[in-house]
Amino acid sequence: MSTPQDIGLFQTIEERHSVKKYEKGFVIPEQDVTEMLEAAIKAPSSWNLQHWKFLVIDDQDKKEQLLPIAYNQKQIVDSSFTVAILGDLQANKNAEVIYQSAVDKGFMPEDIKNTLVGQINGAYEGNTPFPRDEAVLNASLAAMQLMLAAKAKGYDTCPMGGFQRTRFVEEFNVPERYVPVMLLTIGKAAEPARQSERFLLEDVVIKNTF
Template sequence: MVNAVEHSVIQVMKERGSVRKYQPGVEIPPATLKTIIEAAGSAPSAWNLQHWKFVVIQNQENKNRILPAAYNQQQVADSSAVIIVLGDTEANKNAEAVYDEMVRSGAMTEDVVNNMVNDINNYYENAATAGVHDAIRNASFAAMQLMLAAKAHGIDTCPMGGFSADALREELNIPERYIPVVMVAMGYAEQPAYATNRFSADQIVINERF
């Protein structure tokens, strides 16, 4: 059973590709989209602060409105949904909500939680780039899980870094607290992803040290 699961996960990873041609007008079933988002939200994060929000855009008029912010990449308009993955630069403010539940469940004591929250706040206050770097790093984990979960449900994706964050912020009224990290087009492929080559393990592994 374990081997079958491992095979399935690895197969999804290998089959995922960046699809740019989608069948326009095809909706993702709401229950499926919810399952995909929940899977994305199970990604790891520093201190379990869950440094992400997902702006889900399915309305055709709204997809067309953000098209210029994505430099008119047509997959934005043709996809079933566009997900803007945001990174939370003030994720330390999530600590209370995260850890209160841990205390209620008996998984942590109040003293342990208080010490952790103090450590988190000290880190955010004293490390100049902590908020931005942690927002981007941790939201990226969630974005990757979003794409893998989508592929596992037969839905293709295309991650995009080519967009105007300022234009998106203005169009979608995104608060300053959040950084647009990646835009993900999601839907049903009209054409498969381009075939791409990958470096072998021997080319990307440095054993022990350079």
């Protein structure tokens, strides 16, 4: 059964916390999973290249395999599933498809498309940190959107950077094109998250210039 809560954005943000204890065996309806992922892919991205792939790990054996890779953090096996957020290191390859579609639908003239595709391919040339920076940056925006979408539907999440990336890539057959950005557990909370604090706004906001 779906559990839409339709809570407002600010309340969703307030209520999202990194939950580590989940109701074991809780199954999230497929429709909710789809709607959460649909929300995630609405995230903005540089040149609209959509530098993300979502590896959804919901098979119990696969979760068990992932557990030691994630330093035995139990939320991997107790949550309903884990989404490995992958960033696209060759997102420039998406440009032709995305912009040709825009041309075909009359959203963009052909010459603008050709200029943009040329610019994008130019930016990805050479051995620079740019493709990796872009992959991590843009995939992270989708991850954030997925966390908020899950919370708005009444589920909880935990973003996780604590996992062995090389081993993950090997054991889950991640193609070279993609970099693992984070793991995201999603499920029904069994216990609330540990309380966390934030710096005061005045500590983090700088107006106009340092």
